[in-house]
Amino acid sequence: MGRLTPTVPLLAALLRMLSASTLEDGDTDETVVSYKGYQLIRVFPMDGPQVDLVRSLVDKEEQVTLWSRHFAPSRGVDTYRRNQSSAADLLTSPQVKGTVVDYLDTHHIAHLVLIQDLQTAIESENPPMEPEEEEWENRGGHRLSWTRYHRHKDIDSYLDYLANTYTDICQTEIIGKSSQGRDLKLLKVSTGGKGKPAIWIDGGIHAREWISPATVTYILLHLVEFRDQHSELLDSVDWYILPLANPDGYEYSHSTDRLWRKTRSRVGGSRRGSGCYGVDPNRNWDFHWAPGSPSDSCREDFSGPRAFSEPETRAMSEFILSRQGEIKVYLTVHSYSQMWLVPWGYKEEKPRDYYDMYTLAEKGVEALEAIRGTDYLLGTAAELLYTAPGGSDDWAKGVAGIKYSYSIELPDTGDYGFVLPANQIEPVGQETWAAVKAIATHFADGHN
Numbered sequence: 171m172g173r174l175t176p177t178v179p180l181l182a183a184l185l186r187m188l189s190a191s192t193l194e195d196g197d198t199d200e201t202v203v204s205y206k207g208y209q210l211i212r213v214f215p216m217d218g219p220q221v222d223l224v225r226s227l228v229d230k231e232e233q234v235t236l237w238s239r240h241f242a243p244s245r246g247v248d249t250y251r252r253n254q255s256s257a258a259d260l261l262t263s264p265q266v267k268g269t270v271v272d273y274l275d276t277h278h279i280a281h282l283v284l285i286q287d288l289q290t291a292i293e294s295e296n297p298p299m300e301p302e303e304e305e306w307e308n309r310g311g312h313r314l315s316w317t318r319y320h321r322h323k324d325i326d327s328y329l330d331y332l333a334n335t336y337t338d339i340c341q342t343e344i345i346g347k348s349s350q351g352r353d354l355k356l357l358k359v360s361t362g363g364k365g366k367p368a369i370w371i372d373g374g375i376h377a378r379e380w381i382s383p384a385t386v387t388y389i390l391l392h393l394v395e396f397r398d399q400h401s402e403l404l405d406s407v408d409w410y411i412l413p414l415a416n417p418d419g420y421e422y423s424h425s426t427d428r429l430w431r432k433t434r435s436r437v438g439g440s441r442r443g444s445g446c447y448g449v450d451p452n453r454n455w456d457f458h459w460a461p462g463s464p465s466d467s468c469r470e471d472f473s474g475p476r477a478f479s480e481p482e483t484r485a486m487s488e489f490i491l492s493r494q495g496e497i498k499v500y501l502t503v504h505s506y507s508q509m510w511l512v513p514w515g516y517k518e519e520k521p522r523d524y525y526d527m528y529t530l531a532e533k534g535v536e537a538l539e540a541i542r543g544t545d546y547l548l549g550t551a552a553e554l555l556y557t558a559p560g561g562s563d564d565w566a567k568g569v570a571g572i573k574y575s576y577s578i579e580l581p582d583t584g585d586y587g588f589v590l591p592a593n594q595i596e597p598v599g600q601e602t603w604a605a606v607k608a609i610a611t612h613f614a615d616g617h618n
């Protein structure tokens with residue numbers, strides 16, 4: 171499908187409204203963002219003052235963005251493992267790179283370059299579609315694979331394929347629509363019967379974290395298409411799986427800006443040329459939600475004009491509440507940093523039943539690490555990262571009352587960051603599936 175490039179704005183708007191296939195290819199009048207010469211620099215602040223210096227650099231310098239930070243104080247008493255020193259990853263434009271390095275050197279803050287040229291990493295991340303994959307679709311199947319990252323419509327049609335092929339256990343449900351009108355399609359996997367515990371898994375809340383939906387569909391592949399290998403997990407547990415929770419942002423990250431994180435709603439009354447697009451869908455949940463002012467609308471972590479301003483978060487929350495009591499585990503899959511995060515994320519204190527939550531998570535992490543030795547950190551977001559309000563995992567625990575609520579931050583630890591090469595989908599999928607199986611086995615064994 172080619173991209174339409176009308177020159178009259180009104181015509182463009184009309185065409186967008188009329189043509190779903192145009193929409194599938196993303197926004198039509200944006201040029202693709204290039205990250206040529208951008209570098210990812212990891213900094214290692216040694217103490218509080220150095221952390222503050224890094225923070226003020228990010229705040230002041232518009233062309234420096236924070237990809238990931240691990241400003242954890244060195245408590246380490248009850249975190250699973252502490253094998254990473256305090257670090258932050260900064261994406262730096264070629265224009266300010268020299269200034270940034272001078273600043274770090276002047277303040278004696280250790281640093282190293284993780285990615286020499288981000289555009290090169292982006293261009294080699296995802297191999298082209300194989301001819302066989304195209305053919306397979308023509309034979310009435312689907313063209314999803316786990317050797318490359320696919321667009322929304324391939325992921326969507328895989329869910330339809332599963333529902334049409336495994337009619338006895340799979341059912342799709344459209345739980346809502348995105349701002350731009352894309353279906354939020356969920357797959358329910360169940361062998362029937364009432365009163366079973368259910369596990370919810372969502373992927374792709376953050377658009378640029380491509381490894382997340384790829385891993386969630388890998389989990390679906392094994393759960394459904396290799397069901398004979400673990401029939402007890404289907405007999406005793408129901409599954410609600412939403413691989414792409416933010417399809418607009420995901421498509422935009424394919425078509426226009428590889429590093430897009432948020433939704434694509436129009437916020438702050440923005441029209442083209444004023445204000446910014448999108449809300450961080452992991453700051454938008456109605457539990458200790460922190461309001462952002464309209465002037466924050468350009469920030470990557472803008473929490474939205476109000477809690478649940480985004481149709482995506484609203485639809486997910488309504489579905490989850492409609493299954494309240496049934497869903498026993500909430501898993502939300504993000505990247506990157508190799509962490510298994512336990513609430514709370516909005517404050518330093520831990521929930522009263524933290525020990526139970528931690529113990530089950532430990533089973534998942536141990537099963538994951540047994541596959542190929544990938545190191546994961548386990549603890550609260552406040553311990554391992556930073557406190558942040560309005561996250562989906564806190565809401566699932568605090569409002570929906572789901573005892574076991576976790577965020578999984580998939581690989582890597584910064585060698586590629588968000589731009590993880592597609593040849594990592596299968597190994598990441600295998601180990602994450604092992605973790606999910608370990609969690610499900612707990613319930614298959616009759617625990618609650």
Ligand SMILES: [Zn+2]
Pocket residue numbers: 375376379452504505
């Ligand atoms: Zn994320």
